[in-house]
Amino acid sequence: MSMDTDHGYGVARSAGPRRHLVPPVLRAPLEGRTFREFGYLLLSLPISIVLFCWAVTAVSLSAGLLVTFIGIPLMAVTLMGCRAFGVMERARARALLGVDIAEPRPVRSRGGLMPWIGGVLKSGVSWRHLLYSVIHFPWAIAAFCTTLTLWTTGWALFTYPLWRWVFPMYAGQAGLQLYGDDHHRVYLDAPGEIALTSAAGLLITLVTPWLIRGFAAVDRLMVVGLLSPSRLEERVTELESDRGVVVDTSAADLRRIERDLHDGAQARLVALAMDLGLAKEKLTEDPQAAARMVGEAHGEVKVALQELRDLARGIHPAVLTxxxxxxxxxxxxxxxxxxxxxxxxxxxxxxxxxxxxxxxxxxxxxxxxxxxxxxxxxxxxxxxxxxxxxxxxxxxxxxxxxxxxxxxxxxxxxxxxxxxxxxxxxxxxxxxxxxxxxxxxxx
Structure with a gap:
């Protein structure tokens, strides 16, 4: 360390987990996940500033106008604006954080302005979007400042031996200045100091990706907890889907029963009625032929009864009951x-x-x-x-x-x-x- 004493004056199928020869702590600074999550945290601050200003300003204005009729629809517009931002935030989380979040159900109303306003104000999803708009802003500031400072500082110190030549060539000083006053200045210019600086930068560079992942994990929790559909909404969607399956299955079963009756027992009974009619006509003229036809009809009756039993068993078997x-x-x-x-x-x-x-x-x-x-x-x-x-x-x-x-x-x-x-x-x-x-x- 040198001192200058003159008086002068910053889900195909995976083949299995891939094996890496490099430990995770060493490859984390160069992984795509780190850069995607870092990009998410950097974008969070400007987006959160706009979202926070929108939420606070619009809510304050709406609350102030609640004494008039204008405040209620203005509050509904505020909530819908937050939901619009939520669409962008979910898309951003899907692209950069790898979180696949379903879109909440749209606001339901029976038509008209007032039912729509009521639906927006009664929607828990809308209010959770507003809560996200408010609480994400201070978190975005902390994440942005911490990660950006550590990321840039770590890489700058780690690569210091590569760019230290800038100071003696263009700045007229031995190296990076740590301290300076009217009497003396302290620079990083000795080989040991340079190596120590680079080692400290390497340590910061290796630790920062895990801090980035920690901040991103909290963002995931916020997005999933506040911007995703509620459990009740998911259950309603699931039940509606299940109801459609049940209706389709019931309709298919009814069509199957109708087809089996039409093509099976009904056809046999129609043929049986015709055979018995012919046997009735031949009863006086040719008793033996009539008896033979009645015997064949008796066999058809047994077959028809068996088909009806099978059909009834297919609907609901008596032995089960x-x-x-x-x-x-x-x-x-x-x-x-x-x-x-x-x-x-x-x-x-x-x-x-x-x-x-x-x-x-x-x-x-x-x-x-x-x-x-x-x-x-x-x-x-x-x-x-x-x-x-x-x-x-x-x-x-x-x-x-x-x-x-x-x-x-x-x-x-x-x-x-x-x-x-x-x-x-x-x-x-x-x-x-x-x-x-x-x-x-x-x-």
Whole structure:
């Protein structure tokens, strides 16, 4: 350190996590994530200044005009302005922070200005956007000043040996000045001091990315907590989607029943009525032929009755109502082309709706086993786990079942999801296949 004594005078499939030879602490300053999050923090300050000024000014003006009619619609406009900023903030968080946030539901109103104003003022999402506008401003100042100062200082000190030549060549001094007054000045110019300065800069450079990530993590919490849809809104959206699935499924079931009746039992009964009419006409002329026709009609009656029983079983089997899942699933297993072992361990019966869904789920899965698996045996296990009804159908077939492939399993998963159920498929190529379904237990 030199002193001058003259008197002179700043979600295809991932192959797995990538292995790095460089430790995270050393590669963090050069990672894309660090620069994206740093860019987010830098942009936060100017955006927060505009948003904060809008919120405070507009709310103050609205509150002052509440004694008049103008204050109420002005407050609604203020909240909608904050929601408009929220759209930009969610897009910015998706692009730079990697947070995928759903858009809140639009304000609902029955039409007209006053219902719209009421909808805006009653929306919790609107007020959470206003809260974000106010509290994010001081946080953005702290994050901007801290990260920008440390980032620039760290890199400047770390690279000091590379640009120190600027001082003796253009500034007429030995190096970076640490102190100076009318009597003496202190510069960083000795080799040891330069190395120490660079080491301190390296330390700051290595630590700053983790501070940036910490600030960005808080921003993620703010965006997710204040700018995302509320749990109630998400639940309403989910229920509306589930209701659509239930309606579509019910309509499809009705069309299937109508088609089965029209093409099956109804057609047989029409043919049977015609055959009996012909037998009636031949009764006096040719009793033997009439008797033969009546015998054939009797056979058709048996077939029609069996079709009607199968159709009724497909709607809701009587054995399920009378004797529960154990007997009903045993009946389904007996009709499977593959030997099936059924094990039902339930302390009580769930509500009929859940019981029916469980029955039809196992029935459809066993149909898949019969048609597609190529298995030689299968098992069905049903038990209760906490507040969930668990179903598991396994076979030793060829495997390869995939609910994401748009097959019948996808439709089954949608129907289970409509009642808060889950379908999990484990079916590697070559087998075996294990399909587990969870349903809510509602006694």
């Amino acid at each position: 009378d004797r529960g899942l154990d007997a009903a699933l045993s009946s389904v297993a007996s009709r499977c082309t593959v030997p099936v072992q059924v094990e039902v361990d339930l302390p009580a019966r769930p509500v009929p709706a859940i019981e029916g869904i469980a029955y039809f789920t196992v029935s459809e899965l066993l149909q898949n086993v019969s048609k597609h698996s190529g298995a030689s045996r299968a098992t069905v296990d049903v038990w209760r786990s906490g507040d969930r009804l668990m179903l598991q159908v396994a076979d030793n077939g060829r495997g390869g079942a995939d609910a994401a492939a748009g097959s019948g399993l996808a439709g089954l998963a949608e129907r289970l999801d409509a009642v808060d159920g889950i379908l999990a498929v484990d079916s590697p190529p070559g087998g075996p296949t294990t399909i587990t379904a969870e349903l809510p237990w509602r006694a």
